[in-house]
Amino acid sequence: xxxxxxxxxxxxxxxxxxxxxxxxxxxxxxxxxxxxxxxxxxxxxxxxxxxxxxxxxxxxxxxxxxxxxxxxxxxxxxxxxxxxxxxxxxxxxxxxxxxxxxxxxxxxxxxxxxxxxxxxxxxxxxxxxxxxxxxxxxxxxxxxxxxxxxxxxxxxxxxxxxxxxxxxxxxxxxxxxxxxxxxxxxxxxxxxxxxxxxxxxxxxxxxxxxxxxxxxxxxxxxxxxxxxxxxxxxxxxxxxxxxxxxxxxxxxxxxxxxxxxxxxxxxxxxxxxxx
Amino acid sequence: xxxxxxxxxxxxxxxxxxxxxxxxxxxxxxxxxxxxxxxxxxxxxxxxxxxxxxxxxxxxxxxxxxxxxxxxxxxxxxxxxxxxxxxxxxxxxxxxxxxxxxxxxxxxxxxxxxxxxxxxxxxxxxxxxxxxxxxxxxxxxxxxxxxxxxxxxxxxxxxxxxxxxxxxxxxxxxxxxxxxxxxxxxxxxxxxxxxxxxxxxxxxxxxxxxxxxxxxxxxxxxxxxxxxxxxxxxxxxxxxxxxxxxxxxxxxxxxxxxxxxxxxxxxxxxxxxxxxxxxxxxxxxxxxxxxxxxxxxxxxxxxxxxxxxxxxxxxxxxxxxxxxxxxxxxxxxxxxxxxxxxxxxxxxxxxxxxxxxxxxxxxxxxxxxxxxxxxxxxxxxxxxxxxxxxxxxxxxxxxxxxxxxxxxxxxxxxxxxxxxxxxxxxxxxxxxxxxxxxxxxxxxxxxxxxxxxxxxxxxxxxxxxxxxxxxxxxxxxxxxxxxxxxxxxxxxxxxxxxxxxxxxxxxxxxxxxxxxxxxxxxxxxxxxxxxxxxxxxxxxxxxxxxxxxxxxxxxxxxxxxxxxxxxxxxxxx
Numbered sequence: 001x002x003x004x005x006x007x008x009x010x011x012x013x014x015x016x017x018x019x020x021x022x023x024x025x026x027x028x029x030x031x032x033x034x035x036x037x038x039x040x041x042x043x044x045x046x047x048x049x050x051x052x053x054x055x056x057x058x059x060x061x062x063x064x065x066x067x068x069x070x071x072x073x074x075x076x077x078x079x080x081x082x083x084x085x086x087x088x089x090x091x092x093x094x095x096x097x098x099x100x101x102x103x104x105x106x107x108x109x110x111x112x113x114x115x116x117x118x119x120x121x122x123x124x125x126x127x128x129x130x131x132x133x134x135x136x137x138x139x140x141x142x143x144x145x146x147x148x149x150x151x152x153x154x155x156x157x158x159x160x161x162x163x164x165x166x167x168x169x170x171x172x173x174x175x176x177x178x179x180x181x182x183x184x185x186x187x188x189x190x191x192x193x194x195x196x197x198x199x200x201x202x203x204x205x206x207x208x209x210x211x212x213x214x215x216x217x218x219x220x221x222x223x224x225x226x227x228x229x230x231x232x233x234x235x236x237x238x239x240x241x242x243x244x245x246x247x248x249x250x251x252x253x254x255x256x257x258x259x260x261x262x263x264x265x266x267x268x269x270x271x272x273x274x275x
Numbered sequence: 276x277x278x279x280x281x282x283x284x285x286x287x288x289x290x291x292x293x294x295x296x297x298x299x300x301x302x303x304x305x306x307x308x309x310x311x312x313x314x315x316x317x318x319x320x321x322x323x324x325x326x327x328x329x330x331x332x333x334x335x336x337x338x339x340x341x342x343x344x345x346x347x348x349x350x351x352x353x354x355x356x357x358x359x360x361x362x363x364x365x366x367x368x369x370x371x372x373x374x375x376x377x378x379x380x381x382x383x384x385x386x387x388x389x390x391x392x393x394x395x396x397x398x399x400x401x402x403x404x405x406x407x408x409x410x411x412x413x414x415x416x417x418x419x420x421x422x423x424x425x426x427x428x429x430x431x432x433x434x435x436x437x438x439x440x441x442x443x444x445x446x447x448x449x450x451x452x453x454x455x456x457x458x459x460x461x462x463x464x465x466x467x468x469x470x471x472x473x474x475x476x477x478x479x480x481x482x483x484x485x486x487x488x489x490x491x492x493x494x495x496x497x498x499x500x501x502x503x504x505x506x507x508x509x510x511x512x513x514x515x516x517x518x519x520x521x522x523x524x525x526x527x528x529x530x531x532x533x534x535x536x537x538x539x540x541x542x543x544x545x546x547x548x549x550x551x552x553x554x555x556x557x558x559x560x561x562x563x564x565x566x567x568x569x570x571x572x573x574x575x576x577x578x579x580x581x582x583x584x585x586x587x588x589x590x591x592x593x594x595x596x597x598x599x600x601x602x603x604x605x606x607x608x609x610x611x612x613x614x615x616x617x618x619x620x621x622x623x624x625x626x627x628x629x630x631x632x633x634x635x636x637x638x639x640x641x642x643x644x645x646x647x648x649x650x651x652x653x654x655x656x657x658x659x660x661x662x663x664x665x666x667x668x669x670x671x672x673x674x675x676x677x678x679x680x681x682x683x684x685x686x687x688x689x690x691x692x693x694x695x696x697x698x699x700x701x702x703x704x705x706x707x708x709x710x711x712x713x714x715x716x717x718x719x720x721x722x723x724x725x726x727x728x729x730x731x732x733x734x735x736x737x738x739x740x741x742x743x744x745x746x747x748x749x750x751x752x753x754x755x756x757x758x759x760x761x762x763x764x765x766x767x768x769x770x771x772x773x774x775x776x777x778x779x780x781x782x783x784x785x786x787x788x789x790x791x792x793x794x795x796x797x798x799x800x801x802x803x804x805x806x807x808x809x810x811x812x813x814x815x816x817x818x819x820x821x822x823x824x825x826x827x828x829x830x831x832x833x834x835x836x837x838x839x840x841x842x843x844x845x846x847x848x
Contacts, residue, residue, distance in 0.1 A: 020486060020499070020501050020502065020503035020526050021499035021500055021501045021502070021526075021527075022499065022526055022527060023497055023498070023499050023527055023537060025537070025659075025660070027496055027497055027529075027537055027658045027659065028495060028496060028497070028658055029493070029494060029495060029496060029497050031494045031495075051708065051710045052708070055534065055657075058657070059495070062495050063494070063495065066494055066495065067494075088788075089788070108368060109368055110368070111575070111576065123445075125369070129531060129573045129574060129575055130531070130573075131493075131530070131531045131535065131572065131573035132573040134493045134494045134495050135492040135493050135494070135573075137494070138492060138493075138494045139492070192710060192711070193710065194708075194710050195704045195705070195710040195711065196654075196655070199710050199711040199784070199785075200711070
């Protein structure tokens, strides 16, 4: 009989270790946006045939509401599986040559939706599940901004020209490159959604869509490998031809500086083409 | 040259006798283990749409493991080495790599049995906790930590576990996944209470609890850092009658599976069976509501599950019958399954000289009924309580149904026949996530005839057909196999997707749009051969494999189509 009591006591004590947290509504956090010039880029890989992807876009929008200008979202439509045109319901082709290359380099055969935050990686794995985006973004926003990026651009007869001014707030000692992208908001086209939500949304608002790489798929290397605090560098670009159906008022330029070795984004900036 | 042969022979003799000494002499302990190597070569196949760029230079892929266990009295220890260089097509690419996936040590003494390192364990049916591995799925959620099993008296077993789960090759780092801890107790009343000692009715009662700790660093939601799940169960048996029931409950656990809703989860599983000579009946029912539970709330896919939700369907072994397997839906399902086994007696009209076995199987799985919590919140909306559901409510959507009959009859000294027919309804939209696709209604028949013409020599001929107007249309399959028991077998098989007369599958979606798709009529021929000697088995095959889904226990893996040569070697020692 003594043994039963001993056993039961052990059980009760161990149960005490197993705490449980019951949360009462409201369930959303009250997050104060950090005061910083550090900006973080969320690269959201998607396709109009991916029914689980709109849920990821909603998460991205929730995060944008919290972090505002400190979070820059770029949505990359890529891959034969989810982004290929499928007439008659999904005839549009959102894909870009640059996006296809980023897909094969970083994403491979991973299922959608999937994303990257500032292209950081842990032992070669760049990918972050949509529900972990918020955690990762809040962690990266605690880092100091090492550089500041300023974008200036002009549009003339369907071609974009401009310059990116980079100012170094701390020293950089590894070769980095500058990547310039064009994104477009509010492209109204069909999107597949889960059966429980009706299978398809005919007029879905596709935002932050990657339209192309202005200075090559992998950008261009900065002229020096090392920079001191206070140094500046200006990189110009000219005569980038807009696509036939792009709407100039909805375009933005996204520019980021990244480390050549790790591919990690050091700082990113975004500016609308036409203010 | 002769000198070398003598040296080699001498070395071999020494090695063999040493090995035998280690195995037979318990003073130094015993080494045992198992090994498996699965390798595949891939080649492009234009008809299947496999191009060189898809193969991407990785024309040879392999999955291999080696388990080595050392036992000495009450002590045992082992390692499990795995290599996926690179993993075979259809397996998660995060498996790529090699190393010692498991290492553990175990000591049993008196009333306590302790394991440190990696272990597999289950509480009850597994609805709150099951750590297991399934090689054919590439699934392994072993717990790395400590486990203690205490048997303070006969009839009482208490288990306690604490650790983190395996996530491919990721070593645990602070906050990269949850920590799980739990306990379970089992009481076999017939041993505990003298009055029941000689009773024909045997009763076991059990209860368990498990809790996950994962930090909340999410900026959007207030997340519970400690999520607990508990269950109680009862087993009752009396003669040929057996009854098992388990109820499980999980507190709020917003995660990627339920889209971050704060609703609690519940599950009930009950199964009753009766068997006597020549007759067996089994009926089981299951009701699940929001019971997806993982070590990391943000992870999707088949990894890091803490629990296991039993499927309630028959696992088919014939290839066409197994074309549409069911995957358990952790967010909610109501299932019922019944199986009847009857052996028609010998010398009766149907039974003939040797008797005949009949099996009838029925499985039906539907959604559960979910109602909105208020007029403003759609069902399943993230960041809310999600929905309301009455316990044991049944919804309108059919997920899966399988009605099947099978007979097996030994016709005479040489011939044995197995014939089966199944009517399957498969909700492709819910099970595979292909929204918009209609349910597949399929009829499959199989005849499997074995002809033994000499002692140890037999030939098996299998024919089957799958008829459906959905998905990829109709299939015809045949296998011819020659067996020299128990050592050799040699087989040729073909699966032919003849679709229908014109190769076009069409369906009208709910809004009236007509969808049409043309499918190529393709053959998938394969030749295979195998050799078995003792505990070692080698299996070779060459040919085209159709794309499909492999499900074990309700957990599924997509198998892509492929063309090439495959080898499997397994052994145990």
